[in-house]
Amino acid sequence: MSALIDIQNVSKIYASADDSTAWALQDVSVQLHKGEFVCAIGPSGCGKTTLLNIIGGFTQPTEGKALQDGEPITAPGPDRGVVFQEYALFSWLTSRENIEFSLRVKGVPKKERRERAEHYLDLIGLRRAADRYPGELSGGMRQRVAVARALINEPEILLMDEPFAAVDAMTRATLQEELLRLWQTLGLSILFITHNIEEAAFLASRIIIMSPHPGRIKDIVSVDLPYPRDRGSPEFAAVYGRVDRAFHT
Amino acid sequence: MSQSPQSNGASADTAAQSESRDAHLRVREEQFLRDLKADRRRQSIRQLSLNILGIVLFLAAWEATPHVIPWMNRLLFPPPSDVVGTLRELIESGELIENIRVSLLRVLNGFIIATILGTLAGLLTGRLQLLQFLSDPILHGMRSIPAIALVPLSLLWFGIGEPSKVALIAWGAFFPIWLNTYTGVRDVPPVLLRSAMSLGAGRVQTMFLVILPAALPFILVGLRQGIGIALIVLVAAELAGASSGIGYMIATSHQLFRVDIMFIGIATLGFLGYVVDRLFTLLQSYLFPWYSSGK
Numbered sequence: 001m002s003a004l005i006d007i008q009n010v011s012k013i014y015a016s017a018d019d020s021t022a023w024a025l026q027d028v029s030v031q032l033h034k035g036e037f038v039c040a041i042g043p044s045g046c047g048k049t050t051l052l053n054i055i056g057g058f059t060q061p062t063e064g065k066a067l068q069d070g071e072p073i074t075a076p077g078p079d080r081g082v083v084f085q086e087y088a089l090f091s092w093l094t095s096r097e098n099i100e101f102s103l104r105v106k107g108v109p110k111k112e113r114r115e116r117a118e119h120y121l122d123l124i125g126l127r128r129a130a131d132r133y134p135g136e137l138s139g140g141m142r143q144r145v146a147v148a149r150a151l152i153n154e155p156e157i158l159l160m161d162e163p164f165a166a167v168d169a170m171t172r173a174t175l176q177e178e179l180l181r182l183w184q185t186l187g188l189s190i191l192f193i194t195h196n197i198e199e200a201a202f203l204a205s206r207i208i209i210m211s212p213h214p215g216r217i218k219d220i221v222s223v224d225l226p227y228p229r230d231r232g233s234p235e236f237a238a239v240y241g242r243v244d245r246a247f248h249t
Numbered sequence: 250m251s252q253s254p255q256s257n258g259a260s261a262d263t264a265a266q267s268e269s270r271d272a273h274l275r276v277r278e279e280q281f282l283r284d285l286k287a288d289r290r291r292q293s294i295r296q297l298s299l300n301i302l303g304i305v306l307f308l309a310a311w312e313a314t315p316h317v318i319p320w321m322n323r324l325l326f327p328p329p330s331d332v333v334g335t336l337r338e339l340i341e342s343g344e345l346i347e348n349i350r351v352s353l354l355r356v357l358n359g360f361i362i363a364t365i366l367g368t369l370a371g372l373l374t375g376r377l378q379l380l381q382f383l384s385d386p387i388l389h390g391m392r393s394i395p396a397i398a399l400v401p402l403s404l405l406w407f408g409i410g411e412p413s414k415v416a417l418i419a420w421g422a423f424f425p426i427w428l429n430t431y432t433g434v435r436d437v438p439p440v441l442l443r444s445a446m447s448l449g450a451g452r453v454q455t456m457f458l459v460i461l462p463a464a465l466p467f468i469l470v471g472l473r474q475g476i477g478i479a480l481i482v483l484v485a486a487e488l489a490g491a492s493s494g495i496g497y498m499i500a501t502s503h504q505l506f507r508v509d510i511m512f513i514g515i516a517t518l519g520f521l522g523y524v525v526d527r528l529f530t531l532l533q534s535y536l537f538p539w540y541s542s543g544k
């Protein structure tokens with residue numbers, strides 16, 4: 001089976017303000033397959049965002065190859081949906097208009113745009129907030145809209161950079177469950193970045209464990225627990241322990 | 250409802266109870282809203298009456314000044330009672346209105362030109378580094394020249410008619426509009442640009458659908474500053490050489506030794522500046538409702 005995303009020996013070097021150099025990523029290889037829910041986890045500065053940016057096409061690797069369906073990734077595109085850590089909604093557009101954005105730039109007629117946006121508003125349970133501006137939404141609602149905005153293109157893969165980091169714990173748990181439901185019903189492929197072990201253990205079918213200075217992949221853990229997962233179960237605790245131990249070895 | 254017969258009575262009871270509680274809550278809500286509205290009304294009436302009182306106090310102090318201070322010349326410092334007659338004359342003859350019209354038209358024309366050129370220049374220099382570096386020294390150098398210094402030159406080039414005023418106003422208003430647009434465009438959060446790219450927007454689409462609206466708060470600040478400067482430049486140009494307009498009215502009243510007319514001209518400028526600024530704020534909240542809704 002050929003990989004959806006194929007990262008081959010990728011390194012990325014950055015210059016800091018004082019002209020010293022830092023390897024954000026060094027010799028990283030990983031493959032993401034169709035239908036997978038992959039979490040990348042690691043401490044701050046281990047290159048998680050850099051990895052996502054390379055797959056998203058926002059930056060190019062200094063060395064190595066980043067391939068999508070065997071083709072080099074050169075630019076961002078609607079086939080890779082992105083949900084950012086910060087709120088990246090367009091504040092001058094309503095929820096509905098935000099969700100419709102990619103259809104609008106593609107020139108999809110208004111009526112069809114509306115119907116499809118309506119469908120995604122239902123999926124995220126925000127039909128009532130359709131005509132509100134992002135400034136009038138809670139943090140959780142905003143990230144739901146951001147997810148819908150990325151999904152309406154039916155991307156091959158959804159890239160999420162700590163999307164729920166800024167919301168409270170209760171909302172976060174709800175958002176996680178909703179995301180799993182979307183993943184299962186829509187048959188998505190997801191790369192989800194977090195630095196929360198519990199989040200990774202709850203969501204991922206595979207966990208990429210990264211370490212900093214230089215940014216490297218330390219271990220990859222497959223999680224075979226069925227969904228929905230019970231955070232209180234001993235199996236869950238075992239996965240948590242495995243990931244936690246991987247950090248300290 | 251698939252409840253057992255025994256629990257039926259109990260649940261009917263709770264239903265009735267909760268209905269009466271709902272009714273009570275509704276009444277309470279309505280009363281709350283009524284109180285809130287009455288409170289707001291009281292507050293705005295209070296504000297308005299204090300505003301009016303402020304004006305009255307100001308006029309009274311002005312009226313009293315020449316009476317209280319004996320060496321004050323009524324011709325040099327005419328009280329409102331003297332000015333009001335002149336004001337009526339100027340309004341009835343249509344002179345004042347005509348001068349306002351002429352002045353506003355000049356400001357409008359100059360401002361429109363400045364808005365188009367300023368936002369365009371801001372967009373281009375904010376997005377294209379080549380243009381920014383190329384234009385930086387010249388634009389910033391020109392920005393440092395007070396527009397008033399160019400009045401004689403403008404009169405020489407464009408004559409005493411409209412073009413010289415409009416050109417000066419456009420010149421003066423251009424710089425704040427350009428500078429603020431430039432800042433707003435340069436500082437559009439990268440995450441918005443990345444979102445636009447990953448959602449499939451091209452360069453031009455990104456420009457008009459993302460960069461421009463994201464920079465709008467800055468552009469609006471620039472426009473507002475631009476209007477202020479436009480009024481200043483207008484008066485400078487009209488004082489120096491014109492055959493109509495508020496500035497012209499002030500200049501001729503000076504020659505005629507009519508301080509009352511001068512006062513009316515000056516007050517008109519204050520009034521116009523205030524009204525234009527208010528209109529601008531109103532238009533802003535009408536056109537960009539999202540601008541005031543959180544961040």
Ligand SMILES: Nc1ncnc2c1ncn2[C@@H]1O[C@H](COP(=O)(O)OP(=O)(O)OP(=O)(O)O)[C@@H](O)[C@H]1O
Pocket residue numbers: 014015016022023024042043044045046047048049050051195215
């Ligand atoms: N544009 C940049 N310029 C310079 N250095 C950068 C840049 N982007 C990232 N880096 C550096 O590369 C390293 C990895 O950064 P990256 O943002 O990928 O980390 P991260 O794992 O996402 O961290 P966090 O959990 O804090 O988001 C860091 O040391 C960072 O300082």
Ligand SMILES: [Mg+2]
Pocket residue numbers: 048049050161
């Ligand atoms: Mg990051």
